[in-house]
Amino acid sequence: MRYADIVLPLAQPAYTFAVPEGMAVEPGRAVAVQFGPRKFYTGIVWRVHDRRPDFKRIKSIERTLYDAPLLTERQMRLWEWVASYYMCTTGEVMRVALPSLVKPSGTTEEEFAADEFRPRTERYLSLAPELCDEERFDELCERLERRAPKQYAALLEIAAAGGGGRGAAGEVARRLLAADAAVLHALEGKGFIRSVARERTVERGAATFRLPELTSAQREALAALEAQFAEGRSTALLHGVTGSGKTEIYIHLIAGVLARGGDVLLLVPEIALTAQLIERMERIFGSRVTAYHSKLAPRRRTETYLRLNRSEGGEFVVGARSAIFLPLKRLQLIVVDEEHDASYKQNDPAPRYNARDCAVMAARLFGGRTLLGSATPSLETWLNARSGKYGSATLAERYGDARPPEVLVSDTIRAARRGERQGHFNKLLLDRLEETLARGEQAMLFQNRRGFAPYVSCTECGWTARCPDCNVTLTYHKASQRLVCHYCGHTEAVPAKCPSCAVTEVVPMGFGTEKVAEQIAGLFPEARVARLDRDSATSERAFGAVVADFAARRTDILVGTQMITKGFDFGGVTLVGLLNADNLLNNPDFRAAERAFQLMTQVAGRAGRRAEPGTVVIQTSEPGHPVIRQVAAGDYEAMARAQLEERRTFFYPPYARLVQLTLRHRDPMLLREGIVELAARLRARFGRRVLGPMTPPVDRIRGEWIAGLLLKIESGASAARARELLGGELRRFGAEARFKSLTVVCDVDPQ
Numbered sequence: 001m002r003y004a005d006i007v008l009p010l011a012q013p014a015y016t017f018a019v020p021e022g023m024a025v026e027p028g029r030a031v032a033v034q035f036g037p038r039k040f041y042t043g044i045v046w047r048v049h050d051r052r053p054d055f056k057r058i059k060s061i062e063r064t065l066y067d068a069p070l071l072t073e074r075q076m077r078l079w080e081w082v083a084s085y086y087m088c089t090t091g092e093v094m095r096v097a098l099p100s101l102v103k104p105s106g107t108t109e110e111e112f113a114a115d116e117f118r119p120r121t122e123r124y125l126s127l128a129p130e131l132c133d134e135e136r137f138d139e140l141c142e143r144l145e146r147r148a149p150k151q152y153a154a155l156l157e158i159a160a161a162g163g164g165g166r167g168a169a170g171e172v173a174r175r176l177l178a179a180d181a182a183v184l185h186a187l188e189g190k191g192f193i194r195s196v197a198r199e200r201t202v203e204r205g206a207a208t209f210r211l212p213e214l215t216s217a218q219r220e221a222l223a224a225l226e227a228q229f230a231e232g233r234s235t236a237l238l239h240g241v242t243g244s245g246k247t248e249i250y251i252h253l254i255a256g257v258l259a260r261g262g263d264v265l266l267l268v269p270e271i272a273l274t275a276q277l278i279e280r281m282e283r284i285f286g287s288r289v290t291a292y293h294s295k296l297a298p299r300r301r302t303e304t305y306l307r308l309n310r311s312e313g314g315e316f317v318v319g320a321r322s323a324i325f326l327p328l329k330r331l332q333l334i335v336v337d338e339e340h341d342a343s344y345k346q347n348d349p350a351p352r353y354n355a356r357d358c359a360v361m362a363a364r365l366f367g368g369r370t371l372l373g374s375a376t377p378s379l380e381t382w383l384n385a386r387s388g389k390y391g392s393a394t395l396a397e398r399y400g401d402a403r404p405p406e407v408l409v410s411d412t413i414r415a416a417r418r419g420e421r422q423g424h425f426n427k428l429l430l431d432r433l434e435e436t437l438a439r440g441e442q443a444m445l446f447q448n449r450r451g452f453a454p455y456v457s458c459t460e461c462g463w464t465a466r467c468p469d470c471n472v473t474l475t476y477h478k479a480s481q482r483l484v485c486h487y488c489g490h491t492e493a494v495p496a497k498c499p500s501c502a503v504t505e506v507v508p509m510g511f512g513t514e515k516v517a518e519q520i521a522g523l524f525p526e527a528r529v530a531r532l533d534r535d536s537a538t539s540e541r542a543f544g545a546v547v548a549d550f551a552a553r554r555t556d557i558l559v560g561t562q563m564i565t566k567g568f569d570f571g572g573v574t575l576v577g578l579l580n581a582d583n584l585l586n587n588p589d590f591r592a593a594e595r596a597f598q599l600m601t602q603v604a605g606r607a608g609r610r611a612e613p614g615t616v617v618i619q620t621s622e623p624g625h626p627v628i629r630q631v632a633a634g635d636y637e638a639m640a641r642a643q644l645e646e647r648r649t650f651f652y653p654p655y656a657r658l659v660q661l662t663l664r665h666r667d668p669m670l671l672r673e674g675i676v677e678l679a680a681r682l683r684a685r686f687g688r689r690v691l692g693p694m695t696p697p698v699d700r701i702r703g704e705w706i707a708g709l710l711l712k713i714e715s716g717a718s719a720a721r722a723r724e725l726l727g728g729e730l731r732r733f734g735a736e737a738r739f740k741s742l743t744v745v746c747d748v749d750p751q
């Protein structure tokens with residue numbers, strides 16, 4: 001008897017099933033199995049063996065799905081690495097790695113069958129085999145030409161499209177023919193043509209690549225990277241200032257791999273950006289570009305997955321983080337654009353993986369190459385490049401006539417004292433804005449808070465509106481006249497009078513993008529103002545419309561959150577204003593300074609990307625803050641050195657690895673008991689490497705209280721061993737009756 005260990009999309013280890021006599025199964029194969037409460041699942045065969053498991057009733061595999069394995073050997077090894085490194089099950093990896101429609105499920109067999117993916121079919125037409133005989137074809141043509149000219153035309157069309165020349169019996173897609181349905185129907189009825197329905201194959205066009213000519217600096221960087229890769233280095237960093245043409249270098253490397261029949265994966269941090277980059281890549285690589293991200297319709301994602309699974313190579317996929325799990329059999333190059341971006345990390349739910357690190361690992365496991373690109377690399381990557389573990393190349397200057405933007409730091413407190421402040425704008429910024437608009441150029445204003453005001457408060461007694469289920473203030477949204485919780489979505493009306501003292505009205509405090517947009521529209525009534533944040537970009541289309549209007553200069557000023565910072569290449573923007581740098585700097589996170597530098601530099605990078613020089617105005621109450629000075633000087637290295645020094649002193653990444661443990665429960669007493677107990681047990685094993693218990697900045701979300709522990713593992717120690725010990729402790733802890741109801745989350749390399 002043969003058995004198969006099968007991975008199911010659950011937070012459980014692989015489960016063993018019996019393989020029915022005569023069923024062909026192999027690792028990577030998708031199968032239907034009956035299991036647990038949901039009953040019918042799609043599972044992946046992981047291992048086939050003959051060791052009978054020691055449970056009593058062993059179920060058999062119901063049947064196999066698809067006619068080829070869904071996973072390559074490489075993908076299986078990547079899943080295993082992700083599961084082991086991020087401390088989850090391969091079943092949890094399966095949840096993100098396979099598109100939803102690929103893995104049907106159901107409570108009954110019928111439901112399962114109904115859930116199965118059915119490829120779109122299409123009709124193909126060909127001449128009847130008899131007509132391959134030239135004489136008979138001619139004869140028929142003559143007859144039809146006189147009696148049924150339309151049928152004659154259609155017949156010629158099919159013959160021509162089906163391989164050129166009369167008599168050829170090639171197939172042609174119905175969709176490509178001009179002939180009427182009735183005419184084709186008549187031909188088929190008379191037996192002159194054959195028609196079959198077959199799976200619609202998405203053609204991948206043969207492309208002629210139009211490569212940009214590189215500048216000498218770009219050529220040097222490309223040559224350096226190619227040499228390092230050729231020497232066997234699997235990962236390299238391309239550190240190039242914004243607008244230096246990193247994308248042009250990607251393009252040349254990508255073309256090289258495609259020309260040799262290899263596959264390429266280009267990872268981009270957010271769907272927001274994908275659209276612009278895909279368009280740019282399509283201009284070069286035509287229909288060779290395949291998009292893959294979460295905003296694609298489920299059917300498209302599935303079709304793409306299955307098509308790639310059958311492909312023989314030469315694929316170019318541009319995708320968001322989950323694209324790292326696609327079946328690219330000849331993957332030779334992964335490019336990770338904006339590699340420092342935190343959105344490469346999936347925070348919730350498991351697998352809490354970082355696609356950038358998976359890309360580095362994939363290159364190491366499978367002999368491919370990974371290129372990490374950024375203007376502001378993560379300190380982890382920068383240190384790896386500097387120490388020689390990664391290869392590296394640098395682009396220090398912007399392309400063409402574009403100069404680095406002039407950065408002006410504007411002191412908010414001084415401006416207020418001098419009466420040089422209107423609303424949330426210092427005079428300096430307003431003056432520049434006026435000049436910019438007068439020249440017919442565009443501006444972007446950045447504020448990292450959405451909504452109108454981050455909280456409302458009573459000026460009399462100090463009461464602030466808070467979420468009943470989360471320990472945060474409610475944000476005031478003026479357009480909808482509501483108070484909204486940005487953690488759980490709870491909304492309520494603004495109270496007419498302070499509910500606490502009933503003396504005065506409550507007033508909005510602080511400011512978000514909505515307020516910025518309103519104030520700026522008031523100050524510049526002539527200007528066309530648009531807003532880009534999660535409230536305004538409710539759909540991909542709404543987002544695209546705002547971006548398209550700004551790109552076509554139908555709007556003058558774009559106000560936005562993080563959404564406007566990354567990657568955009570708008571030629572008309574010459575002024576960028578950062579309205580409040582303080583809340584970026586004063587984050588309690590150990591990465592606050594690095595992130596603030598990255599964000600401010602990225603925002604600044606949107607200004608002056610063409611010949612017209614750009615200006616950046618940073619408003620802050622701490623103009624002397626070292627990070628502000630480093631941003632103003634465009635000095636990444638000064639920031640990196642200073643931050644690395646601190647990280648070394650306080651023992652944070654890249655000098656230590658972190659595992660963040662989070663416990664959640666509705667009962668704060670039980671939570672306290674649990675976290676204290678877990679802390680004690682972990683201390684017994686890991687000693688001073690355990691920090692906490694600690695209370696996160698927001699210690700209650702959706703009615704659940706939250707407490708955390710942090711495990712710091714020194715770089716030299718075996719991280720694998722630490723994960724193993726930790727995993728054991730967590731399993732024991734979770735199995736105990738009194739702690740069973742606690743939610744335990746384990747986040748390796750938290751962002």
Ligand code: ADP
Nearest residue numbers: 212213214215240242243244245246247248399
């Ligand atoms: P980065 O990715 O480093 O921010 P981009 O690749 O977006 O920089 O380049 C910035 C701008 O300069 C783009 O508009 C790009 O088309 C242009 N550019 C850069 N290098 C070249 C080149 N070699 N030839 C033509 N245009 C270039």
Ligand code: ZN
Nearest residue numbers: 458461498501
């Ligand atoms: Zn009050």
Ligand code: ZN
Nearest residue numbers: 467470485488
């Ligand atoms: Zn809430």
